[in-house]
Amino acid sequence: MTEEERLVKNNRIREQGRLTREKRKGQICRVYRVKIDISHFTQAQRVHMKMLFVEAKWLYNDALTFMNDNDHDINDYDTTIHTVYGLDKDKLPVTHELEYLGSQMKQSIIQGIKHSLKGLASLKKHNHTVGSLRYKSDYVSINLQQHRLTYRFYDEWHIGLQGFRERIRIRGANQFWNIHGIELANAKLLNLPDGYYLAVTTYCNKGGETRKYKPEIGIDMGIKTTITTSDGRKYKVLIEESERIKKCQRLIARRKKGSSNQYKARKLLRIAYHRLTSRKKDIANKIVHELLEHEHVYMQDENLSGWHKGLFGKTIQHSVSGLVKAKLIHNERVTVLSSREPATKYCPLCGKLKKDMTLADRIYECECRYREDRDVHAARNMILLSKKNTCGTQGINAFGEDVRRRQKCCNADLVELGSHQSARGGSSPKEESRG
Numbered sequence: 001m002t003e004e005e006r007l008v009k010n011n012r013i014r015e016q017g018r019l020t021r022e023k024r025k026g027q028i029c030r031v032y033r034v035k036i037d038i039s040h041f042t043q044a045q046r047v048h049m050k051m052l053f054v055e056a057k058w059l060y061n062d063a064l065t066f067m068n069d070n071d072h073d074i075n076d077y078d079t080t081i082h083t084v085y086g087l088d089k090d091k092l093p094v095t096h097e098l099e100y101l102g103s104q105m106k107q108s109i110i111q112g113i114k115h116s117l118k119g120l121a122s123l124k125k126h127n128h129t130v131g132s133l134r135y136k137s138d139y140v141s142i143n144l145q146q147h148r149l150t151y152r153f154y155d156e157w158h159i160g161l162q163g164f165r166e167r168i169r170i171r172g173a174n175q176f177w178n179i180h181g182i183e184l185a186n187a188k189l190l191n192l193p194d195g196y197y198l199a200v201t202t203y204c205n206k207g208g209e210t211r212k213y214k215p216e217i218g219i220d221m222g223i224k225t226t227i228t229t230s231d232g233r234k235y236k237v238l239i240e241e242s243e244r245i246k247k248c249q250r251l252i253a254r255r256k257k258g259s260s261n262q263y264k265a266r267k268l269l270r271i272a273y274h275r276l277t278s279r280k281k282d283i284a285n286k287i288v289h290e291l292l293e294h295e296h297v298y299m300q301d302e303n304l305s306g307w308h309k310g311l312f313g314k315t316i317q318h319s320v321s322g323l324v325k326a327k328l329i330h331n332e333r334v335t336v337l338s339s340r341e342p343a344t345k346y347c348p349l350c351g352k353l354k355k356d357m358t359l360a361d362r363i364y365e366c367e368c369r370y371r372e373d374r375d376v377h378a379a380r381n382m383i384l385l386s387k388k389n390t391c392g393t394q395g396i397n398a399f400g401e402d403v404r405r406r407q408k409c410c411n412a413d414l415v416e417l418g419s420h421q422s423a424r425g426g427s428s429p430k431e432e433s434r435g
């Protein structure tokens with residue numbers, strides 16, 4: 001290719017990229033994960049799949065050595081090479097042949113390093129302390145840059161991968177297969193503890209669909225109840241560390257250090273932990289979905305990691321509040337209140353701040369005879385305080401009226417609830433201590 005042809009080609013690619021970015025502005029990006037079914041793989045295919053990740057690791061580590069040893073620029077790294085250098089487990093130099101990795105996969109691995117370097121550089125610019133990139137012992141995600149080139153969907157049940165001659169069976173494409181006008185962009189081949197997956201990035205046009213939302217809602221995150229909504233719903237989620245995890249940990253401790261039996265036990269532990277996170281993610285997704293059925297969600301930027309360090313470490317670790325918060329925080333229909341706002345102390349009726357609230361007080365009681373469940377009260381205050389910040393006192397007064405009206409019926413509810421609880425007798429304190 002002559003220099004002139006190269007420039008023409010580069011210009012074409014740049015123009016194409018610009019057009020795509022323009023188009024993406026009006027589209028919604030969603031990532032779907034499908035599972036690769038290896039139950040019908042031949043032995044050669046199994047090896048191929050496994051070696052993709054091993055070779056990716058070799059190439060990645062070789063590129064790091066290239067940068068570190070000679071102080072080279074990563075842009076000078078030749079991605080067309082077939083031999084890389086590395087160290088075996090006794091730290092002796094070895095050469096590896098790259099047999100399975102496709103050209104675009106190689107490029108995307110180096111591209112990944114460039115992205116990471118860029119990220120580190122920008123962190124450094126903002127005065128964060130940064131280290132350097134470290135060698136990997138596992139490479140778990142290979143980027144497949146282009147649909148129809150590095151990977152392709154033949155139908156709902158089969159895909160092709162660069163380098164594989166046969167079609168590969170997948171499961172789960174029904175999640176997006178029938179969506180009208182969907183476009184497939186890049187995908188990631190994942191090597192997770194419980195199998196291989198393909199995470200496909202898709203784009204579809206923002207439809208002019210008018211969804212009917214439920215009225216706005218405030219949420220309060222807590223330790224006793226994970227999430228409480230302003231309309232009185234309570235989500236209590238606590239996922240215990242499974243027996244299996246404890247068993248695996250004991251197994252690892254008993255095995256000889258560095259032995260292959262210990263390695264196997266570690267693999268089992270990874271699978272067990274993966275299952276635990278999957279369960280958490282599932283629950284978090286369901287909660288987020290329910291919350292986003294409301295027109296607008298108000299929440300507080302609670303310092304969950306602070307709780308984590310403090311007394312409640314274990315409880316928070318096994319709850320899903322962190323996941324829910326992370327999912328909500330970037331949504332455009334969610335308002336996040338600063339953590340300094342006195343959501344629990346503020347009285348919506350008289351506007352006084354109750355100073356002597358402790359964690360043990362489960363009911364909020366004000367001098368002005370306002371009385372409400374502590375968490376529900378905080379959740380309602382999320383809406384109130386957000387509005388106070390945006391539209392001044394007028395919004396509050398209107399809301400105050402609303403509270404006063406609601407207060408009448410809520411009081412009736414509360415009395416009923418109280419009598420119900422006392423009728424149950426001894427069971428409720430026990431519940432409290434568990435939560």
Ligand SMILES: [Zn+2]
Nearest residue numbers: 347350366368
């Ligand atoms: Zn009051």
